[in-house]
Amino acid sequence: MSNRSIPPWWTLDNAAKIFPSTGSAHDSKVFRFVCELREPVEPQLLQRALDRTVERFPIYRSVMKRGWFWYYLEDSPLPAQVRREELPPCCPIYPSVRRSLLFRVLYYRRRISRTGALNFLCALVYEYLLLRCPEELPQPVPVLPYDASPAQQQADSFQKYYEKPKGRSMGRSPAAYQIRRERLPRNHLAILEGRMPLDQVLACARARGVTLTELMTAIFLRAIHAGMRVRDRKKPVVITIPVNLRSYFPSESARNFFATINAGYDFSRGEDSLEAVLKEVRRSFRENLTAERMRERMNALCALEHSVPLRLVPLPLKDVILRIANKIAAQGVTASFSNVGKVSMPREMEKLIHLFSVFACAGMLQACACSFGGVYVVSFASPYRACETERVFFRELARLGIEVVLTTNLPPETEVR
Amino acid sequence: MLYCEKCGVYLSGSMERCPLCQGAVTGQPEEDAYPPLPETARPYGLTVRLAGLLTVAALTVCAAVNYCFPEGGWWFLFVAAGLGSAWLLTGVALWKRRNPMKAIAWLLAVVPALVLAWDWRTGFMGWSINFVLPCFIPCMQLAAAGAARILRLRPADYLLYLSICILAGFFPLIPLFCGALWMIYPSVVCAGISAISLSALLLFRGPALKAEIIRRGHL
Numbered sequence: 181m182s183n184r185s186i187p188p189w190w191t192l193d194n195a196a197k198i199f200p201s202t203g204s205a206h207d208s209k210v211f212r213f214v215c216e217l218r219e220p221v222e223p224q225l226l227q228r229a230l231d232r233t234v235e236r237f238p239i240y241r242s243v244m245k246r247g248w249f250w251y252y253l254e255d256s257p258l259p260a261q262v263r264r265e266e267l268p269p270c271c272p273i274y275p276s277v278r279r280s281l282l283f284r285v286l287y288y289r290r291r292i293s294r295t296g297a298l299n300f301l302c303a304l305v306y307e308y309l310l311l312r313c314p315e316e317l318p319q320p321v322p323v324l325p326y327d328a329s330p331a332q333q334q335a336d337s338f339q340k341y342y343e344k345p346k347g348r349s350m351g352r353s354p355a356a357y358q359i360r361r362e363r364l365p366r367n368h369l370a371i372l373e374g375r376m377p378l379d380q381v382l383a384c385a386r387a388r389g390v391t392l393t394e395l396m397t398a399i400f401l402r403a404i405h406a407g408m409r410v411r412d413r414k415k416p417v418v419i420t421i422p423v424n425l426r427s428y429f430p431s432e433s434a435r436n437f438f439a440t441i442n443a444g445y446d447f448s449r450g451e452d453s454l455e456a457v458l459k460e461v462r463r464s465f466r467e468n469l470t471a472e473r474m475r476e477r478m479n480a481l482c483a484l485e486h487s488v489p490l491r492l493v494p495l496p497l498k499d500v501i502l503r504i505a506n507k508i509a510a511q512g513v514t515a516s517f518s519n520v521g522k523v524s525m526p527r528e529m530e531k532l533i534h535l536f537s538v539f540a541c542a543g544m545l546q547a548c549a550c551s552f553g554g555v556y557v558v559s560f561a562s563p564y565r566a567c568e569t570e571r572v573f574f575r576e577l578a579r580l581g582i583e584v585v586l587t588t589n590l591p592p593e594t595e596v597r
Numbered sequence: 598m599l600y601c602e603k604c605g606v607y608l609s610g611s612m613e614r615c616p617l618c619q620g621a622v623t624g625q626p627e628e629d630a631y632p633p634l635p636e637t638a639r640p641y642g643l644t645v646r647l648a649g650l651l652t653v654a655a656l657t658v659c660a661a662v663n664y665c666f667p668e669g670g671w672w673f674l675f676v677a678a679g680l681g682s683a684w685l686l687t688g689v690a691l692w693k694r695r696n697p698m699k700a701i702a703w704l705l706a707v708v709p710a711l712v713l714a715w716d717w718r719t720g721f722m723g724w725s726i727n728f729v730l731p732c733f734i735p736c737m738q739l740a741a742a743g744a745a746r747i748l749r750l751r752p753a754d755y756l757l758y759l760s761i762c763i764l765a766g767f768f769p770l771i772p773l774f775c776g777a778l779w780m781i782y783p784s785v786v787c788a789g790i791s792a793i794s795l796s797a798l799l800l801f802r803g804p805a806l807k808a809e810i811i812r813r814g815h816l
Binding site: 186187189191216245247248249250252254257265266268269279288289290291368371372373374491492567570571574575578579583584585586587588589590591 | 598604605606607608609610612616617618628629630631632633634695696751752753804805808812813814815816
């Protein structure tokens with residue numbers, strides 16, 4: 181039987197199983213990775229680079245389909261095409277009016293954006309720069325740090341490391357403060373991207389004896405608190421932070437492999453100085469970020485997928501159940517902060533790249549951070565019209581002596597409060 | 598580069614005011630990193646709303662006329678049921694417009710239900726089970742096979758829906774064997790076509806169909 185008759189297919193990993201059921205127009209679950217080059221992007225070369233990259237990542241050349249019990253990925257002959265950026269950031273990929281691959285590659289002036297995974301964008305930028313500036317790169321050509329085989333990329337690491345949890349489940353977290361503000365029309369996202377020198381932020385964190393993520397989380401918590409109404413202040417502010425499980429369990433998978441931890445602060449009980457919040461954030465990070473706790477969280481997440489009664493529920497009903505469960509879980513969280521970490525590219529290519537940035541649409545205020553070549557970028561993606569939290573956040577960084585350069589996608593009239 | 602004194606941050610782009618505080622900025626503007634937010638149009642939005650308004654207007658006029666001149670019975674209910682059926686069919690077709698094969702499979706469920714309901718509410722003369730259904734189902738089978746061919750779908754994209762259409766062709770056998778039909782030929786022909794199509798499907802596309810069922814049903 182030819183490949184055309186029986187295409188390859190893949191089950192979704194644990195985290196991805198929940199996304200299609202709970203995604204919506206205002207919570208598209210779309211991640212976007214951006215690379216800003218030094219020179220304007222040439223679309224034809226980018227297309228050639230994309231064709232080469234897709235060959236290296238067969239799992240991304242797939243469409244999402246509905247089974248009777250779960251969604252799954254199926255190999256697709258649809259071509260991957262680069263497009264000039266015109267759509268609003270992070271608008272839904274699935275479902276869409278036309279069946280499409282699960283990523284978009286966009287370009288605008290000096291920027292290349294790729295919705296989906298970072299490794300793919302790095303490989304795409306790598307291929308593009310090989311085509312665009314061959315004379316500026318030494319021979320032999322530099323090698324990309326990420327070189328997992330298709331089998332490694334396609335591995336579902338949740339399945340590999342899952343053990344049936346013994347004893348207690350995670351339980352329900354207490355209700356957290358929910359930001360209630362006027363939303364932007366048509367489910368648009370306001371992007372506020374602040375880039376800053378990595379050495380300045382690192383020095384700032386080290387002077388306080390904390391990590392960069394801990395520092396940013398604490399400033400974020402305080403920024404949310406500043407915008408709270410007095411009557412809301414009895415509820416804790418909780419930020420959820422995805423943790424890359426690859427740091428705890430070896431994996432080269434190109435698929436999801438993360439669990440989340442929550443860092444919260446109850447401003448009605450403690451003082452609101454940066455030091456006090458930092459102390460609490462550091463305590464909760466140290467407590468949660470151990471291999472043992474991560475294993476517990478991962479197993480608890482996977483237990484849902486392994487429960488036989490839930491597996492037997494038909495997909496339309498599962499959609500409803502997961503949507504309700506997602507709403508309940510969202511009550512325990514105020515906002516989200518993902519630190520993607522350091523982006524690695526071959527050293528010879530670093531001078532051709534200005535920055536990497538990342539943001540995501542999560543239906544709530546979401547901040548993402550990544551660093552590349554001495555530049556640390558924190559991007560806020562917000563569904564709200566007013567950027568109260570972002571203002572306090574970036575002003576606080578400026579107050580700490582950090583040089584922040586802001587970029588936004590919002591025209592001035594949208595921001596009027 | 599621009600600078601906002603109030604916030605103490607630099608701004609990259611061509612904004613006239615600081616995006617954080619709306620205050621004045623100083624310095625030289627640069628090119629924007631993002632295109633302006635587009636005005637996304639709603640497909641079908643206006644057409645569907647206009648059609649909705651027209652439907653309500655037509656219903657209201659019919660109900661008013663029928664209320665003023667009730668001699669001919671409550672004929673306005675037929676108008677309402679007719680418009681309701683039309684909306685249901687259009688709704689299904691629009692809802693599944695992304696996947697024509699799925700739309701055909703859904704119409705194969707909705708149309709027979711509507712036809713049976715109309716026949717039943719108008720005195721059950723049996724025209725639905727004697728003629729309409731045994732003729733409609735092979736038409737949909739043909740439509741499914743035609744759509745798969747014209748759209749050049751891969752077996753994985755059409756096999757399941759085509760199988761549903763073919764299996765539906767055996768449905769007219771139920772009233773036939775129950776002796777509820779006074780005109781048996783359309784139903785016999787429909788079941789015959791379906792039997793031949795099913796064997797062809799299993800003989801030529803059996804393994805692909807099996808793979809599709811395994812994929813769709815994975816736990």
